[in-house]
Amino acid sequence: MTCLPSQIEAVESQYRSMYGERDLPFPETYPQSCLLGCVSVVDVLTQDEYKEKFSESATQESVSEYVFVCEEPQELALKYAVTGDHKIWNLDKTIATAANAAIERTSPAIK
Known part of the structure; x- marks a missing residue:
């Protein structure tokens, strides 16, 4: 799913109104369809x-x-391409195993 510029602007505008018109640090690009x-x-x-x-x-x-x-x-550090919904859904076991191993290498406290 690709976000339209108008959708991104709407969400950024929502955050500006929620947190005041101060200079919020929004990213230049947004990752899409990936496990972060x-x-x-x-x-x-x-x-x-x-x-x-x-x-x-x-x-x-x-x-x-x-x-x-x-x-x-x-x-x-490495984002995994995934397909699914923005709500809760089952993650492919292969991706889950690889992602879990990557997390454990960078932060052994998370299991």
Whole structure:
């Protein structure tokens, strides 16, 4: 799936309005259809629970019913091409194994 420039501008505009008109550092290009890395999912909350628990930093970034609270982001040095949806879906076992090995080499604390 390729993002249109108008879609990118709409998302960047949303973030500018959420965080004020300050100079936000947006990338020049955005990766598409690739596995970027992994995170540890530490909680799954409804939107209301999220707003209650994180009221100071809670922003409406998603219309999804649930919010995944993540920690320990690990970026892969090599991005793996994948196809799938932007929601939760099964990752091909070969790619998962290769990505996990790459993460373990760069950060042994993540398993």
